[in-house]
Amino acid sequence: LDGDLLAVLEGDAGTANVITVNANSSLELGGAVAIPAACAPVFAASSSQLIVSGDTSVIELAGDFNWDGPGTATTTVEGAGTLTINVNRVDTGDDTYGGTLNLNDNADVSINTAANLWTMAGAINKNNAGSSTVAGDTVNVTGAITVNAGSLTMPVTTLNPTASVVADGTLVLGTGSAFAGPGSVPGTGTLRMAS
Numbered sequence: 154l155d156g157d158l159l160a161v162l163e164g165d166a167g168t169a170n171v172i173t174v175n176a177n178s179s180l181e182l183g184g185a186v187a188i189p190a191a192c193a194p195v196f197a198a199s200s201s202q203l204i205v206s207g208d209t210s211v212i213e214l215a216g217d218f219n220w221d222g223p224g225t226a227t228t229t230v231e232g233a234g235t236l237t238i239n240v241n242r243v244d245t246g247d248d249t250y251g252g253t254l255n256l257n258d259n260a261d262v263s264i265n266t267a268a269n270l271w272t273m274a275g276a277i278n279k280n281n282a283g284s285s286t287v288a289g290d291t292v293n294v295t296g297a298i299t300v301n302a303g304s305l306t307m308p309v310t311t312l313n314p315t316a317s318v319v320a321d322g323t324l325v326l327g328t329g330s331a332f333a334g335p336g337s338v339p340g341t342g343t344l345r346m347a348s
Contacts, residue, residue: 174201174226183207191240196222205230205260210237214267217242221252225275228252230260230285238289239265251275251296256285256305263288273298279305279322300324300342320344 170190174180176198184207188194191213194203201222211218218240220228230236242248243264248271254262257280264271269290276297279285283303291309297317298305304323307330312318314334320342326332328347338344 171195173197174203174222176200178202179204181206182209186210187212189213191216191218195219196226199223199225202227202229204228205234205236206232208235208237210239212237212239214239214241216240217245219245221250221275224251226252227255229255229257230262231255231257232260233258234260236260236262238263241267243271248272249274253278255280256287257281258303259283259285261286261288264292265289277305279303279324294318298324300340306347318344 170193172180172193173195174197177200179202180194181204186207186209188211191211196219199222218238220243243250243266248266248268250271251274253276255278270293271290272293272295274296279300281302285303286306288308292307293311293313294316295313299319300322302322304325306325308327309329310326311331312334316335318324318335318338320338320340323343323345325345325347330346
């Protein structure tokens with residue numbers, strides 16, 4: 154997919170298909186979309202973007218999902234959309250996501266890996282009113298979490314000293330979370346520890 158071309162897929166992406174999202178291009182998945190091959194979506198550039206507005210799942214426990222492409226590709230889940238990722242690893246060779254995850258409105262994600270742990274080295278942005286949830290496995294945050302509005306509920310989360318957290322809405326860290334950093338949490342909102 155090149156330039157401003159936007160593909161909207163509804164249904165099954167197929168087991169043998171490869172969808173390459175090139176630089177400055179977006180792939181929008183609406184409706185109920187199942188991607189049974191983790192290697193099927195290819196984010197070729199840091200400016201590639203995945204947009205989920207329906208119920209999308211990427212499920213292949215034997216396959217690595219190169220979620221952030223070359224390192225910083227963007228995923229936006231919007232409306233009441235849900236993105237479920239059940240894969241061996243969220244990135245080729247490791248479980249580190251360096252991209253940007255935008256959760257707009259009441260969007261949710263669920264991330265599960267073979268190691269039951271993944272690292273957010275990029276950014277999570279909760280935008281607009283509404284409630285969003287990051288569910289699934291434990292997340293190790295070395296990047297940034299920004300709650301611009303509404304509420305964001307996380308699973309078991311470790312905030313490392315390198316993490317950056319801004320809460321202008323409500324951020325809820327799941328039961329068993331660890332607050333190892335950052336030194337301050339700016340914003341006009343609320344930080345809650347569920348435990």
